[in-house]
Amino acid sequence: MIQLTFPDGTIREYEKGISGIEVAKSISEGLARNVLSITVNGEVRDADRPIDEDAQILLNTWSDEEGKATFWHSSAHLMAEALEELYPGVKFGIGPPIDNGFYYDIDLGDRQLNPSDLDKIEKKMIDLGRKKSEFERKEVSKKEAISYFEEKGDEYKLELLQDLKDGEITFYTQGEFTDLCRGPHIPNTGMIKAVKLLSLAGAYWRGDENRKMLTRIYGISFPKQKELKEYLALLEEAKKRDHRKLGAELELFMFSDRVGAGLPIWLPKGQVIRDRLQQFLKKEQEKRGYKMVITPHIGKKDLYVTSGHYAKYGEDSFQPIQTPKENEEFLLKPMNCPHHCEIYGNKPHSYRELPIRIAEFGTVYRYEQSGELHGLSRVRGFTQDDAHIFCTKDQLKDEFLNVLDLTKVVLDKMGFEDFTAQISLRDPSTPEKYLGTKENWDAAEQAIIDATEEAGMKAKKEIGEAAFYGPKLDFMVKDAIGRSWQLGTIQVDYNLPERFELEYIGADNKAYRPVMIHRAPFGSMERFMSILIEHTAGKFPLWLSPEQYVIIPVSQVFNDYADEVSKALSSSGIIGEVDNRNETIGKRIREAEVQKIPIMLIVGESEKENRSVSVRMQGKGDIGTMTIMEFIEFFDLEKERGA
RNA sequence: GCCGGCAUAGCUCAGUUGGCCAGAGCAGCUGAUUUGUAAUCAGCGGGUCGGGGGUUCGAAUCCCUCUGCCGGCUCCA
Numbered sequence: 120m121i122q123l124t125f126p127d128g129t130i131r132e133y134e135k136g137i138s139g140i141e142v143a144k145s146i147s148e149g150l151a152r153n154v155l156s157i158t159v160n161g162e163v164r165d166a167d168r169p170i171d172e173d174a175q176i177l178l179n180t181w182s183d184e185e186g187k188a189t190f191w192h193s194s195a196h197l198m199a200e201a202l203e204e205l206y207p208g209v210k211f212g213i214g215p216p217i218d219n220g221f222y223y224d225i226d227l228g229d230r231q232l233n234p235s236d237l238d239k240i241e242k243k244m245i246d247l248g249r250k251k252s253e254f255e256r257k258e259v260s261k262k263e264a265i266s267y268f269e270e271k272g273d274e275y276k277l278e279l280l281q282d283l284k285d286g287e288i289t290f291y292t293q294g295e296f297t298d299l300c301r302g303p304h305i306p307n308t309g310m311i312k313a314v315k316l317l318s319l320a321g322a323y324w325r326g327d328e329n330r331k332m333l334t335r336i337y338g339i340s341f342p343k344q345k346e347l348k349e350y351l352a353l354l355e356e357a358k359k360r361d362h363r364k365l366g367a368e369l370e371l372f373m374f375s376d377r378v379g380a381g382l383p384i385w386l387p388k389g390q391v392i393r394d395r396l397q398q399f400l401k402k403e404q405e406k407r408g409y410k411m412v413i414t415p416h417i418g419k420k421d422l423y424v425t426s427g428h429y430a431k432y433g434e435d436s437f438q439p440i441q442t443p444k445e446n447e448e449f450l451l452k453p454m455n456c457p458h459h460c461e462i463y464g465n466k467p468h469s470y471r472e473l474p475i476r477i478a479e480f481g482t483v484y485r486y487e488q489s490g491e492l493h494g495l496s497r498v499r500g501f502t503q504d505d506a507h508i509f510c511t512k513d514q515l516k517d518e519f520l521n522v523l524d525l526t527k528v529v530l531d532k533m534g535f536e537d538f539t540a541q542i543s544l545r546d547p548s549t550p551e552k553y554l555g556t557k558e559n560w561d562a563a564e565q566a567i568i569d570a571t572e573e574a575g576m577k578a579k580k581e582i583g584e585a586a587f588y589g590p591k592l593d594f595m596v597k598d599a600i601g602r603s604w605q606l607g608t609i610q611v612d613y614n615l616p617e618r619f620e621l622e623y624i625g626a627d628n629k630a631y632r633p634v635m636i637h638r639a640p641f642g643s644m645e646r647f648m649s650i651l652i653e654h655t656a657g658k659f660p661l662w663l664s665p666e667q668y669v670i671i672p673v674s675q676v677f678n679d680y681a682d683e684v685s686k687a688l689s690s691s692g693i694i695g696e697v698d699n700r701n702e703t704i705g706k707r708i709r710e711a712e713v714q715k716i717p718i719m720l721i722v723g724e725s726e727k728e729n730r731s732v733s734v735r736m737q738g739k740g741d742i743g744t745m746t747i748m749e750f751i752e753f754f755d756l757e758k759e760r761g762a
Numbered sequence: 763g764c765c766g767g768c769a770u771a772g773c774u775c776a777g778u779u780g781g782c783c784a785g786a787g788c789a790g791c792u793g794a795u796u797u798g799u800a801a802u803c804a805g806c807g808g809g810u811c812g813g814g815g816g817u818u819c820g821a822a823u824c825c826c827u828c829u830g831c832c833g834g835c836u837c838c839a
Contacts, residue, residue, distance in 0.1 A: 222834095231766080232766080233766085233767085234767070317833090318766090318767095318834070319765085319767080319833080319834085320765070320766065320833060321765025321834065321835060322835045322836090323835055326835075327836080328763080328764070328835075328836045328837085332765050332835075334765075335765090335834065335835075337834080363831095367773090368773090374831090376829065380829085380830065431839080435837080435838090436839095454839050483839085485838080487837085487838075488764090488836080488838095489763070490763065490764070490765095490834085490835080490836085491763090491836085491838080492831095497838085586839085605838095610839095672797095673797065673798055673799095674796040674797050674798095675797090676796075701796080701797090702797085702801090703801080704798060704799060705797085705802085706797095706801050706802080707799095707800095713800080719799080723797095735799060740799075740800095
């Protein structure tokens, strides 16, 4: 007998060798039908494999992440089976589950797939699923495995096999399809009832752009048709929040082919929001001892040779601009730090002055590959809410805390609760990749870890993700369609102070090198705006709204009163317009609703008489009548509330 | 940059296997209407079918090329 411990702590006894499905059956038939895989002592396995020892056990169903992953992984295999039947001779790369669904990378030789082929593949998958083929696991020797794929002529699987140890190789077979696979898989393909293949894409084999490009098919699947429908509806909804769509509809920003790809143009309304964000941050920074500066958009090539950026990124950047007569070379500023280092180096510094915090809304230009450009999220010209803090080693942790606090204030204010933080540390096994001494690195990494803990912030640590010049902490936020973007960043840098030979005079009258912290709580105004637009679906909080109200006089007779109200509001700092166009009220209200103007004020006979306004809130409807003074108070309260 | 797809009026889209002066709704303009909480009515204007080149008697439609956009890959200071 063996003892199995369930997540709720209960322990049950079973015969040795019992399968996960049988265990599920002992609890309920329903559970047995729904179990997709099991986790035994932390290892995810097929639900029908025998359990031979006492263990902690989890029965994974569709409601568990592990269950979903198993389901989607099996779906990838089902797709592969369908592909092999439809396109004999197709070769397979890898086919893993992802956050939302699965993909498989395939090589079809000379054949090309069109989006219309996806329907065909889907249908085949459903057909094959009806056979309810079981996934059979088989342990094979490396030799057997190699000969199998040699015969099949699949060089990708052969390459994958090279990295696998003999004795750890398993095959999974369902129906006519056999794949090299660690597993686990769901009990049978019949559980996959709903499939949608979402897109076709090219993907380099093993992510290496020097290698062959395979065809990647993305898909998603569900145990029930209804869930698929709901998911697709959700995707449609998400698309409506896309900042590229809303940005155009609400006239926040635009792009122009003639100006150039990836170069955003901010329209008046977008500019208002951006400016409010900057004013907000400026105030917070002033409280924390930052000094604002302004530096030029270009700098001599030498500046970046000194900083080391030219050597590292020069070839992949916008190329230098030459002056016509002297033949000097200038680069478009790809980052602000070299300029800020020059500011620091402008005069000698005493340890008493540190930390020095230099801030700038600095616009930088970076050459991003054309295929990488994406709305406001990835552009070629953008403005960082940049600052560089020059401090002593001992001040590092406090400064880090100071920045963390600021970042949290910013994210809180925006209502971004679902961000994740990542601490990027060096890989100790490759010290040659990093600049600076071990002692400095240890101290900096510890300072970051301590500071995040002290700030009560959860952050996952990623070994080997540090920049060559120092460890960092990044804040990631997801967009409407679930893509993850880096917003804020805090980076420790030992490299630049060295390269620019920055110094301060210590208490002992000797020269020391300061440590530098790069930080940007928004990251860039552009990317931050993209996320803000998607999170709010364009319904900005009052304090950010570029047009806070619109006054709609019932008829032209009340235009004068509308203007009067407007004046009263603008003198109270409330921004908006009068819509006195010769249109019906219904029409003007509809347009204000569509434009997501938060407050509509309707004025007519009775309002004029009582010096009042009839207030309608966007998305909520009529909330009643109040006097102008009452409305101003109401507005301030709403604004305060963060509405 | 690479793979695949897309590009028709300001916007959203029609446009059968290449064939008369390229269409609709919304927006715009003009006029009527003077409106009480999500689209008043009528009339009018508007497109070198993304740019360039080619095939053809004839191209929005087929081919090449450039530009931009979309979905990915790679990269990201």
